[in-house]
Each structure stands twice: as C-alpha cells, then as structure tokens.
Amino acid sequence: MRVTTANQFNQTVASLQRRAQELQATQVQLSTGKKVARASDDPAGAARIERALAAIGKVDANQRALDASRNSMNLAESAIGDASELLQQVREALVAAGNASYSDPERFGLADKIAGLRKQLLAIANRPDGSGGYVFSGQGASQPPFLDEATGVRFNGVPGSQFSGTLEDFALTVDGRLTWEQGRSGNGFFVTGPLANVLTNAPVTGSWIDAGRVTDPNLLTNNRYQIVIEGTEGIAQARVTNLDTGGEQIVSFEQGRTIRFDGLAVNISGTFTEGDAFSIDPASNDLNIFRVLDDAVANLRAPNRTGAQVQQANVQALRDVDAGFQNLQSVRSLVGERLNLLDGSENRLGGLKLYNQTERSAAEDLDMTEAISRFQIQQTSYEAALRSYAAVQRLNLFEFLSF
Numbered sequence: 001m002r003v004t005t006a007n008q009f010n011q012t013v014a015s016l017q018r019r020a021q022e023l024q025a026t027q028v029q030l031s032t033g034k035k036v037a038r039a040s041d042d043p044a045g046a047a048r049i050e051r052a053l054a055a056i057g058k059v060d061a062n063q064r065a066l067d068a069s070r071n072s073m074n075l076a077e078s079a080i081g082d083a084s085e086l087l088q089q090v091r092e093a094l095v096a097a098g099n100a101s102y103s104d105p106e107r108f109g110l111a112d113k114i115a116g117l118r119k120q121l122l123a124i125a126n127r128p129d130g131s132g133g134y135v136f137s138g139q140g141a142s143q144p145p146f147l148d149e150a151t152g153v154r155f156n157g158v159p160g161s162q163f164s165g166t167l168e169d170f171a172l173t174v175d176g177r178l179t180w181e182q183g184r185s186g187n188g189f190f191v192t193g194p195l196a197n198v199l200t201n202a203p204v205t206g207s208w209i210d211a212g213r214v215t216d217p218n219l220l221t222n223n224r225y226q227i228v229i230e231g232t233e234g235i236a237q238a239r240v241t242n243l244d245t246g247g248e249q250i251v252s253f254e255q256g257r258t259i260r261f262d263g264l265a266v267n268i269s270g271t272f273t274e275g276d277a278f279s280i281d282p283a284s285n286d287l288n289i290f291r292v293l294d295d296a297v298a299n300l301r302a303p304n305r306t307g308a309q310v311q312q313a314n315v316q317a318l319r320d321v322d323a324g325f326q327n328l329q330s331v332r333s334l335v336g337e338r339l340n341l342l343d344g345s346e347n348r349l350g351g352l353k354l355y356n357q358t359e360r361s362a363a364e365d366l367d368m369t370e371a372i373s374r375f376q377i378q379q380t381s382y383e384a385a386l387r388s389y390a391a392v393q394r395l396n397l398f399e400f401l402s403f
Contacts, residue, residue, distance in 0.1 A: 219263030
C-alpha cells in the first residue's frame with residue numbers, strides 16, 4: 001500500500017490534536033477538582049449527579065421544615081409547662097378558699113388572684129411562635145387564636161394542626177381547641193353536681209356531692225342519673241333514678257358514707273334536707289379551662305354562701321382544674337412524642353443526605369492522585385509526539401538533496 005507524505009502529515013497532526021485535547025481536558029479536571037464538568041463529559045455520570053443533587057435538595061427542604069417544627073414544639077412544650085405551673089397556683093388558691101374560717105373578703109382576694117392567673121394563662125394560649133404565627137393557632141391564624149369576650153374566652157382559630165407538607169409531614173402548630181377547650185369533664189367518666197331540692201325547688205344549701213369514682217368499669221353505663229335524698233338524719237336512703245331508662249333503685253347510706261350503684265360510687269356529705277337532689281351525667285370532651293376559672297372566680301365572689309355551698313363549689317372547681325391539668329399533660333405528652341419523632345427523622349435525613357452526597361462525590365469528584373499521574377503521562381506522551389513529528393518532518397527527498 002502506498003502512503004503519501006500528505007496522508008502521514010494529516011494523521012500525525014490529528015494524533016497531536018487528540019493528545020493536546022486529552023491533556024487539556026485533564027488539566028481542566030485538575031483545576032476544578034471534578035471529573036464531570038459538562039454533561040457531555042460523562043452523560044451517565046451527569047445523570048447520576050443530578051439525581052443526587054435533587055435528593056439532597058429534598059433532604060435540605062425537609063431539614064428546614066424539621067427545624068421549624070422543632071422550634072414550634074419546643075415553644076409549645078415550654079408554654080404548657082408554664083400553664084401547668086399557673087394551674088397549680090390556681091389549685092392552691094382554691095384549696096385555701098375551702099377553709100371554713102375564711103371570710104367573704106378573704107375569698108374575694110383569692111378570686112382576684114385567680115382572675116390574674118387567668119390573664120396570664122390567656123397570654124400563654126396566645127403565645128406567638130416568633131415567625132408571625134401562634135403556637136396554639138391550630139391550622140393557622142394571623143390573629144391571636146383566643147379572644148376574651150363578654151361571654152368568656154373563645155377559640156378563634158381553625159381546629160387541628162398545621163403540617164409542613166414535606167416528605168415527612170412535620171407539625172408546625174398545636175391544636176389550641178384540643179389543648180384548652182376539649183378536656184375530659186368531671187372525673188373523666190361522669191360529672192356530679194347539685195340540683196334544686198325536688199320538694200321546695202330551692203337550692204341545696206346544707207349538703208354537697210364529691211367528684212365520685214368508678215368502682216367497676218364493667219357495670220358503668222353512659223346514662224344520666226338523679227339522686228334524691230329521702231330522710232335527713234342517721235341512716236338515710238337515696239332514690240337513684242336512671243333518667244335514660246326510667247329505672248329506679250333505693251340505696252341506703254349513712255351521712256358521709258359512700259353511695260354505690262351501677263359501677264360507680266359518690267359521697268354525699270353535710271346536713272341533709274329531704275328532697276336534696278344531685279345529678280350524675282356522662283363525661284364529655286368539652287372542658288374549657290378558661291370557663292372553669294371564670295366559674296371559680298364567680299363562685300368565690302358570691303357573698304353569703306353557706307359552708308356546704310362553698311364546699312360544693314370548691315369540689316367542682318378542684319375537680320375541673322385537675323381535669324384541665326390532666327388534659328394539658330396529655331397534650332404535653334403528644335408534643336414530647338412529636339419531638340422524639342423529630343429526633344428520629346433528623347437521624348434518617350442525615351443518613352439519606354450522606355448517602356446522596358457520597359453518590360454525588362463518586363460520580364463527580366476527581367481522584368487527584370490518579371489524575372496527576374495521568375496528566376504527567378499525557379504530558380510526556382504529547383512532548384514525545386511533538387519531538388517525533390519534528391524529526392520525521394526532516395526525512396524527505398528535498399532535505400536529503402540539500403546536504
């Protein structure tokens with residue numbers, strides 16, 4: 001086969017250009033520290049890098065949502081802790097108000113103290129979250145979620161919780177209605193209270209009923225009852241009427257002793273008047289802690305109450321404050337569980353981000369040792385090719401004849 005001088009020249013120049021391009025490409029990699037600068041460098045590697053970058057972006061978005069959720073949950077946990085301390089102070093004031101030796105002015109002073117604690121509690125319920133919202137705004141509100149109106153405190157937000165809407169749905173707010181207005185009333189199973197005397201239609205002034213308790217959950221019903229005292233001294237009897245079924249039963253008891261029926265027990269104390277009546281109703285999830293405090297303040301400010309009326313009001317107020325406190329602790333547990341879940345989610349997000357960073361690095365980052373070695377080899381090879389080309393260029397007839 002005949003090889004012309006022009007063909008040799010073209011092949012040699014093409015080889016030199018290819019070696020120069022390879023050397024330049026390696027030099028660019030060394031200067032950037034990346035082996036894939038453009039998609040054309042390695043289409044498969046570029047796609048792998050883009051997938052890793054997209055995954056890292058999602059993880060970063062979730063991390064920001066997680067940080068916002070943790071901030072809100074920490075604020076909520078702190079707020080519920082502050083509210084619990086205030087309710088403890090309210091309870092202490094109510095216990096003091098039950099002292100039989102206290103006069104009306106002394107109880108008025110305790111009422112003022114509880115009213116002040118109520119204002120502090122309302123401020124906690126409307127505590128801002130530092131980002132333009134409110135901790136207990138439910139599904140979001142631009143205004144304080146609780147309004148103090150003439151009829152009492154009203155929740156003005158949207159019930160529920162606001163969530164981040166990211167890959168892992170993090171809670172950003174706490175349901176204000178659940179926290180402050182949906183405690184379990186009474187003792188959690190039923191609610192006791194006085195009724196008017198069935199014979200005189202006058203208020204019960206000499207006896208009172210306690211919060212009651214469950215003795216046998218299997219016998220407990222969800223019915224309403226009315227207890228009417230028959231007899232006034234020593235051994236008395238109580239007529240218990242099931243208002244839902246119409247059934248009646250007579251229960252004998254001694255003053256201050258326990259009345260038991262249908263899986264529950266209550267104590268009626270004080271000086272009975274025949275016809276004194278009391279109610280037992282099913283508990284419900286509508287205990288509003290602000291209404292409890294308003295009722296307690298109103299009762300403490302009522303003058304000329306009998307000792308039994310003071311005791312009855314205090315029994316109910318303490319029962320409801322305790323129920324409100326328990327509801328706050330339940331929500332606090334919910335918030336604590338959310339914080340625990342955030343810790344677990346943060347660990348998972350950290351692991352996912354590390355995995356995708358490793359994937360990106362494997363596809364994009366340059367092995368500097370290997371690249372430097374390759375650059376030196378390519379540089380030596382290019383220089384040798386240049387010298388070889390220069391030497392071969394002189395091997396022609398005209399160069400020979402010139403000697």
